[in-house]
Amino acid sequence: MHEWALAEAVVSTVSQIAEREGLRRVTEVKLKVGELQQIEMEILRFALSELKRSSLLEDTEFIIETEKAELTCRVCGHKWFFKRIEIDENAAEAIHFIPEIAHVYIRCPRCGSPDFEVTRGRGVWLESIKGAKQDD
């Protein structure tokens, strides 16, 4: 996912949850970012800081952790980690936009199968949100 589109999705989701839970403001958001998508952290941080303005998230601190992308072969059970440097530029860019494209370019290093599962570190998800309630 493009970093700006991702940041927009994060801000939108946090806002929805905050509204649903009656939060007056959101103080902290913990995000996990999987390495498969090769998110440019600087761009993501900048996009978040721009998009959070004039919203419930104005004072929010974003804590972003990365997670290694672990792939597990469904055929032979082999587990390995995605490494950006092991694939060519075009493949890496395609996986950046659609992580499932990994099945087009990557094969199990042990048995050669494209039938693997991304067991960790696929995309981006919200881990926790901290905030102040509307009615104290």
Next chain:
Amino acid sequence: MDAEYGLKALRVRSKMTDPRISVIEGRLKKVNSILAVSSGKGGVGKSLIASTLSLALASKGYEVGLFDIDFTNPSTHIILNAEGISPTEENGVVPPKIHGLKYMSIIYYSGKRVSPLRGVDMSNALIELLAITRWGSIDFLVIDMPPGISDAILDLIRLVKKTSFLMVTTSSKLAFETVRKLTSLLLELRVPVIGVIENMKMRESSFIQEQVKGMGLRFLGEIPFDYSLEEAIGDVDKLLKTLFAQKVEELAEKIISQPLRN
């Protein structure tokens, strides 16, 4: 008082914390009508109808997008001869235009390589593309669906609430049976079905028409088997001169003349 929503609580609501889901509706906000060209069976002409219908609507002055979500077997790019184009990045991705259509397909990322995807992967790829693609303001978004009653159908019903379904069958009882099942699911879930079109008709028979009307659905017409069609694949000018295209244009007229759900 601070309220903390920790890992455990959010995992319980994991669908709510996939950030991509929340932007999909907004991405399609300025899309007036979404038409999913569907069938339970493969090989009934969905991609040709979706492509030609898009071209027909565009030729009438509408802004049209074509979205090929048959991720394992995309084919609209071959019909449109869509080579040498790619989306541009602008707070997401903006589909390039070809033959007047805003066109999106997995082929920009997979090229001509095989894309062996399981259901969960197809679902994730669809969510990703719905979340990042900026269609902008368009009248129609035509979706070329994969065959089957599986992830793509369920995801559209779940995530793109304003989708209307256009069903394609051949004259075969075998194809119609899948259309009947898919339609019954859509009707049960109160999802709009525009109607059914009978494609590749080779002999006189009112079987499909009667079945469709018996289900309380609109029969949108029949398209005779067109022997010239294969040669027109990849040549849009030629395609638009076929009998097939004339029939699809009549279908476009019917779609324009009836109100669709927004």
